[in-house]
Amino acid sequence: MLKYCFTLLLALSAAWGSAARAESVLFLSPGGTNETFWVTYAQFMRAAADDLGIDLQVRYSERMPELTVVQAREALQGPQRPDYLIFVNEQYVAPQIMRLAQGSGVKLFMVNASLTDNQKSLLGERPDLLGSLVPNDEEGGYLMLKELIRQHPPAAPGQVIDLLAFSGLKITPSAHLREQGMYRALAEHPQVRLRQLVYSGWTRQRAYEQARMLFQRYPKVSLVWSANDEMAFGAMQAYSETGGVPGKDALFSAVNTSPSALQAKVDGRLSVLMGGHFTLGGWALVQLHDHELGVDLNRQGGRDQMLALLQVVDQAQARRLLAMQTSTDYRVNFRRLSAKGRPAAYRYPFSMHTLMH
Known part of the structure; x- marks a missing residue:
């Protein structure tokens, strides 16, 4: 009996510890709260965060890049910093955000639009930039x-x-x-x-x-x-x-x-x-959660990846996607996509097929 109680106590302690260690992620959305694309984008991220146990916050800049920079400054230099900041190089604001991030301890990840070649040469190597996911625009x-x-x-x-x-x-x-x-x-x-x-x-x-x-x-x-x-x-x-x-x-x-x-x-x-590209933020959360678990993202297809998410949607797929949007979890098991414990050859199955499966 004593052994059982001790085992139970250990299990509860582990569960409490994992909950206490839930990583915090802030997503700076370049869109507006009235833009269906960016609202749907955040909903898919929310489904991923709920499944993965991530503390997710989303802030919208209403298509004002100067507001994105203000939000980044508050997050990166304020007293309550997230573990991870996800942002878009919309209107090429990335260099300003990365300058603000220097020395903050916050890990960075880019979605939808990453650094241009010119920006990369100017900014150089940044260990706090974990990587990026962009669609096949x-x-x-x-x-x-x-x-x-x-x-x-x-x-x-x-x-x-x-x-x-x-x-x-x-x-x-x-x-x-x-x-x-x-x-x-x-x-x-x-x-x-x-x-x-x-x-x-x-x-x-x-x-x-x-x-x-x-x-x-x-x-x-x-x-x-x-x-x-x-x-x-x-x-x-x-x-x-x-x-x-x-x-x-x-x-x-x-x-x-x-x-x-x-x-x-x-x-x-x-x-x-x-x-299909509204899923990018959710897929990014899978990778960040894996990073938190000690997965080396460089081994899983590289730091910076382009996903062939944009594809022609036919009428049958359109009907299925319409029906799917009434479900808050999008019927995706995000935890099963993890690279944790997988062989080095494993590649994240981020695609419309995963969504429609």
Whole structure:
């Protein structure tokens, strides 16, 4: 009996100790609390944190990079510092955050947009920067236009197919990379003519205002490429006001698996939908939890990884993702993805397949 009590006491002590040692993570979201993508992104992180026993805090900067820097300063130089800080190199704020982090004892991890080559050369090696996870933005932009063109009827001899493109912000790495992918696809299809690319700041209203003018200027446009869902919806609204039917008279594309985008794909109003990168923050938490457990992230595919998360979402997948978003845990067992105790050849199975399995 005494031996049993002692064993129980040890077990309770271990459980209490592990709970007391729960690592704290702060995520600085560059988006707004009204942006479906970044809200969904944080929800997926919350599901991962709950499963992994991580103390997660999320702060939004409402698309103001100067606010991100203020939030970073408070976290990195204040009295209650997190164990880990996850942030995005949105509008290239990473160097400022990393300067603030120097000597703070906080470990850093980047998602969605990491350091540029120029920033890396200026900052040098930083032991407090554990690594980064970024999506295949360039490939995503490429695949999106390729699929749009594939679905479009062939151009008549001597004719061209007119394309409009709506991008985010010039100073956002993901927008720049998606554009590069679009231009790569264009180079492979000379029958498609890009009439104009505009920057809509990721917003529906700005894209709507621009699209109203652009559809008047280019009435024969039948392909519309958009770097996110909000801009696609703005362009679709403007197109509908001309009497055109999205998905029939012109084919529209978008990035992001928001409920409205998924429904538009199911309904056929969106012809091409790319998605999957909202999971990056959750996957990053799996890696940070492993780091806490003593896993060497360098052995598990390297410090800095690009994940092929952006992929074409078909109607059946759109329906499944819609149903999944009613579940707070996304039906993912994050603990089972751990590299702890796995062979060196193990690679994290971070993908849409893991999500849909």
